[in-house]
Amino acid sequence: MMIGLIMAVVAGSFVSLQNIFNSKVSERAGSLVTTTLVLGLGFLASLVIGLFVEGGNLFMLTDMKPWYWLCGAIGVGVVVCLVQSIKHLGPTFAISIVMASQLGFAIISDSLGIFGLKQVPFTFQQLLAVIVIVAGMLIFKMSGKKDEEVAKAA
Amino acid sequence: MKGSIFALLGGVFITLQGVANARISQDVGVWQATTVTQLVGFLLALFILISLRNKTWRNVKQVKPLYLMGGTFGAIVVFSNITAIHKIGVTVTISALLIAQLLLTFVIDSKGWFGVVKQKMKLPQFIGIGMMIAGVVMLTF
Numbered sequence: 569m570m571i572g573l574i575m576a577v578v579a580g581s582f583v584s585l586q587n588i589f590n591s592k593v594s595e596r597a598g599s600l601v602t603t604t605l606v607l608g609l610g611f612l613a614s615l616v617i618g619l620f621v622e623g624g625n626l627f628m629l630t631d632m633k634p635w636y637w638l639c640g641a642i643g644v645g646v647v648v649c650l651v652q653s654i655k656h657l658g659p660t661f662a663i664s665i666v667m668a669s670q671l672g673f674a675i676i677s678d679s680l681g682i683f684g685l686k687q688v689p690f691t692f693q694q695l696l697a698v699i700v701i702v703a704g705m706l707i708f709k710m711s712g713k714k715d716e717e718v719a720k721a722a
Numbered sequence: 723m724k725g726s727i728f729a730l731l732g733g734v735f736i737t738l739q740g741v742a743n744a745r746i747s748q749d750v751g752v753w754q755a756t757t758v759t760q761l762v763g764f765l766l767a768l769f770i771l772i773s774l775r776n777k778t779w780r781n782v783k784q785v786k787p788l789y790l791m792g793g794t795f796g797a798i799v800v801f802s803n804i805t806a807i808h809k810i811g812v813t814v815t816i817s818a819l820l821i822a823q824l825l826l827t828f829v830i831d832s833k834g835w836f837g838v839v840k841q842k843m844k845l846p847q848f849i850g851i852g853m854m855i856a857g858v859v860m861l862t863f
């Protein structure tokens with residue numbers, strides 16, 4: 569349990585840093601170039617660490633099912649959706665909806681056990697907890713909103 | 723309306739990517755899955771970049787090298803996300819991940835690190851943080 573939580577916190581912290589760094593790149597080079605660069609560097613870093621940890625086993629991909637190869641494309645879909653939603657709604661509203669949607673789909677994934685992952689039974693307490701988290705995130709994001717965004721939304 | 727649909731879909735895709743990666747890693751290993759998904763994503767993005775004849779890549783030279791290195795974090799993010807999903811399930815993983823992400827962004831904003839515009843923090847934001855943490859406690863116990 570603890571290791572899982574620590575891993576999730578590590579991932580979230582690096583996402584936060586990466587978002588800030590990426591926005592600096594994106595200001596100059598645009599979102600498409602940034603996406604390409606970020607995925608390319610992420611791949612290189614994974615390759616180096618993976619070789620270090622797994623050695624030649626890193627290339628043992630015989631158990632890859634054909635549709636697994638396509639899943640990497642989802643990341644590009646993420647960027648397109650985020651860029652478009654921020655353009656229409658401004659960052660605060662857009663990211664609030666994105667986060668609520670992430671959590672909503674997470675509950676669906678767990679309760680259905682999609683893609684053959686271990687099913688986590690749906691409970692009322694879980695749903696309530698997610699609603700409290702989403703409400704907390706909305707209060708947090710909306711109250712921290714910059715003035716120009718308020719004007720834009722109005 | 724259009725913006726909201728993109729935002730909803732974006733959120734679904736982010737979670738879906740994590741779930742798909744976790745599934746792939748069951749068959750080929752975690753580092754293998756981490757490397758392959760980012761390679762495929764990179765190739766697709768590169769293909770789109772080339773076919774649109776986008777020239778803005780030249781401006782990359784104006785960006786501080788430190789900020790360019792952000793991309794390498796993807797290795798840690800994807801690996802940690804997969805491992806967490808295996809250990810604690812999708813819902814708890816995404817909840818803890820988002821809260822850590824919001825909290826660190828909050829600290830960076832309030833300190834003005836990395837040249838971001840320093841922001842004053844208001845009481846409702848602390849209430850929001852309290853609610854998010856209460857929610858995760860409810861999820862995990």
